[in-house]
Amino acid sequence: EIVLTQSPGTLSLSPGERATLSCRASQSVSSNYLAWYQQKPGQAPRLLIYGASSRATGIPDRFSGSGSGTDFTLTISRLEPEDFAVYYCQQSGSSPFTFGPGTKVDIK
Amino acid sequence: QVQLQESGPRLVKPSETLSLTCAVSGYSISSGYHWGWIRQPPGKGLEWIGSIYYSGTTYYNPSLKSRVTISVDTSKSQFSLKLSSVTAAETAVYYCARHPGAGTGGCYFDYWGQGTLVTVSS
Numbered sequence: 001e002i003v004l005t006q007s008p009g010t011l012s013l014s015p016g017e018r019a020t021l022s023c024r025a026s027q028s029v030s031s032n033y034l035a036w037y038q039q040k041p042g043q044a045p046r047l048l049i050y051g052a053s054s055r056a057t058g059i060p061d062r063f064s065g066s067g068s069g070t071d072f073t074l075t076i077s078r079l080e081p082e083d084f085a086v087y088y089c090q091q092s093g094s095s096p097f098t099f100g101p102g103t104k105v106d107i108k
Numbered sequence: 109q110v111q112l113q114e115s116g117p118r119l120v121k122p123s124e125t126l127s128l129t130c131a132v133s134g135y136s137i138s139s140g141y142h143w144g145w146i147r148q149p150p151g152k153g154l155e156w157i158g159s160i161y162y163s164g165t166t167y168y169n170p171s172l173k174s175r176v177t178i179s180v181d182t183s184k185s186q187f188s189l190k191l192s193s194v195t196a197a198e199t200a201v202y203y204c205a206r207h208p209g210a211g212t213g214g215c216y217f218d219y220w221g222q223g224t225l226v227t228v229s230s
Contacts, residue, residue, distance in 0.1 A: 033214030092215035
């Protein structure tokens with residue numbers, strides 16, 4: 001099973017700042033099948049990025065994904081008030097599909 | 109607009125079987141996507157339980173495989189989860205979601221139900 005580690009656990013930033021979130025896999029993620037989700041309290045996760053760098057439908061271009069192999073990054077270029085949430089990475093390069101523990105982005 | 113809606117008992121006794129159904133609307137359940145279950149204990153992270161294709165092909169998380177059954181009813185446009193011998197630690201929000209098969213950017217979950225909290229308690 002591929003274990004995903006996310007860092008930092010919490011990121012405290014102000015609106016307008018740049019957020020850089022990391023997701024590291026215990027082994028290489030096949031075909032870079034790495035997705036990112038945003039989750040707000042009481043809501044289901046929302047798909048942001050798939051295939052490591054492809055934005056999902058309707059996702060603003062301030063969200064971008066990069067990386068390959070075992071190291072992946074989600075970047076939010078300029079934080080908007082609605083971006084403060086928990087972010088999860090998920091791999092589907094091998095079964096079982098696994099999620100990282102999440103990074104909380106909160107308001108500084 | 110693809111919509112998924114979970115339904116089922118919100119309270120299950122320890123050692124009994126948890127049963128949930130996900131109704132799919134706005135998209136044909138037989139049109140090439142896969143359908144999965146994910147759970148999230150209160151305040152914790154996400155765990156994939158398993159998935160099914162409309163043909164009935166299933167694949168499960170090995171950690172739960174011995175206790176999980178996922179089935180599909182294409183005539184009702186719904187799929188179901190059964191998890192046997194549950195414990196209090198399996199109290200969680202259970203989500204159903206859609207994902208493509210492998211080879212199309214991966215098995216990412218693009219549409220989710222709102223989730224339903226199932227409590228395991230006597």
